[in-house]
Amino acid sequence: xxxxxxxxxxxxxxxxxxxxxxxxxxxxxxxxxxxxxxxxxxxxxxxxxxxxxxxxxxxxxxxxxxxxxxxxxxxxxxxxxxxxxxxxxxxxxxxxxxxxxxxxxxxxxxxxxxxxxxxxxxxxxxxxxxxxxxxxxxxxxxxxxxxxxxxxxxxxxxxxxxxxxxxxxxxxxxxxxxxxxxxxxxxxxxxxxxxxxxxxxxxxxxxxxxxxxxxxxxxxxxxxxxxxxxxxxxxxxxxxxxxxxxxxxxxxxxxxxxxxxxxxxxxxx
Numbered sequence: 001x002x003x004x005x006x007x008x009x010x011x012x013x014x015x016x017x018x019x020x021x022x023x024x025x026x027x028x029x030x031x032x033x034x035x036x037x038x039x040x041x042x043x044x045x046x047x048x049x050x051x052x053x054x055x056x057x058x059x060x061x062x063x064x065x066x067x068x069x070x071x072x073x074x075x076x077x078x079x080x081x082x083x084x085x086x087x088x089x090x091x092x093x094x095x096x097x098x099x100x101x102x103x104x105x106x107x108x109x110x111x112x113x114x115x116x117x118x119x120x121x122x123x124x125x126x127x128x129x130x131x132x133x134x135x136x137x138x139x140x141x142x143x144x145x146x147x148x149x150x151x152x153x154x155x156x157x158x159x160x161x162x163x164x165x166x167x168x169x170x171x172x173x174x175x176x177x178x179x180x181x182x183x184x185x186x187x188x189x190x191x192x193x194x195x196x197x198x199x200x201x202x203x204x205x206x207x208x209x210x211x212x213x214x215x216x217x218x219x220x221x222x223x224x225x226x227x228x229x230x231x232x233x234x235x236x237x238x239x240x241x242x243x244x245x246x247x248x249x250x251x252x253x254x255x256x257x258x259x260x261x262x263x264x265x266x267x268x269x
Contacts, residue, residue, distance in 0.1 A: 001048055008053035019058045021156070046070045059152065077151055085145040085154065090117075092158055093174065100169045114244070115141040115175060140179065143240045147186045157181045179241050187238055189229040194242070197222065201246055 008015055019041075045056055049070065058071070080088075097104060097111075116139025148154040161181045165174060184191040194201055200222055230238040 001051060001054065005051045005053050013053065015054045017054065017056050019056060021059060021152070042070055079149040080151060080154070082142075082145050082149065085148050086141060088154065089141065089144055089148070089178075092161075093178070096162065096165055097174055103170045106173075111175065115139065117141050138236070138240055140240055140244045143237045144179065144182055146237065147182055153185055157185050160185075176245055179244050183238070183241055183245075187230060187233055189231075190226065190238055190242070193226055193229045197225070201226075204246065 004015070045058075048054065048056070049072075093111075148157060157178070161178050164177055164181075168177065180191075183194070204220075204222060226242070227235050227239075
C-alpha cells in the first residue's frame with residue numbers, strides 16, 4: 001500500500017476505497033470470531049491511516065466501537081419517520097403482491113388484519129396512516145416499522161425479500177418472507193436459532209398446556225433459548241414477529257394468528 005500511495009502521489013491522484021456492510025458479512029451466532037475479525041479490520045485500517053493518498057469509507061452500525069474509534073470523520077444516518085416507514089412497507093408489499101395476484105387467494109382485508117392494519121380508503125391511507133385505528137405498538141406492522149427506521153436495514157430487507165420472491169412466489173406467503181427477512185437482518189442470532197430448531201419451533205405449543213394463560217411455556221428451554229437471542233432488542237418486539245410466523249408461540253390467541261398462509265408455506269401450517 002505504501003508503494004501504491006507513492007504512485008498515487010506522483011500521479012496526483014487520490015484513491016477512495018469503500019467498505020460497505022462489513023458488519024453483515026460475518027456468520028451470526030459466533031460472537032468471538034466476529035469480534036476477532038472486526039478487531040483485525042480495525043487494526044489493519046489503523047496501520048494504514050498514515051497513507052496520504054488512500055482513504056477508506058466504511059458503512060457500519062454505530063455499536064462497532066473498534067471500527068468507529070479509528071475514524072477521523074463520522075456521519076450518522078438519521079432514522080426515518082415511523083409514518084414514512086409504514087408507507088414504504090405497504091407500498092413495497094402492494095407492488096409485489098399485485099405482480100402475482102392471480103395466485104393469491106387471501107384478500108387484502110385478511111392480509112391487513114394479519115399485520116394489524118385497519119383497511120382504509122386511498123385518501124385515508126395516504127394522509128392518516130399513522131393514526132389509523134387498530135394499529136398499536138404490538139402489531140406486526142408497527143414492530144416492523146420500528147425495526148426498519150434505519151435506511152441501511154430497510155434497503156437490505158427489501159432487496160433480499162425482492163430477490164427471494166422472484167424465485168419463491170407461489171410457494172410461500174409474501175408477508176411471511178418479509179417478516180423472516182426482518183428477523184434475519186435485525187436480530188441475526190434469533191434467525192439462526194430458528195433455523196437450527198425449525199422442526200421443534202413449528203410444533204411448539206401445539207400439544208402443551210400451561211397454567212399461565214398470559215405467558216404460557218415461558219419456562220420451556222426452547223422458549224428460553226429463543227429469548228436469549230434477542231439481546232439488544234425488546235424481546236416482546238422480536239416475539240411479535242416470531243408469533244406471526246409461528247402462531248403456536250402467541251401468548252394470547254387472536255383472529256390474526258389463526259389465519260394461515262394461502263400458498264402452503266410450511267412455516268405457518
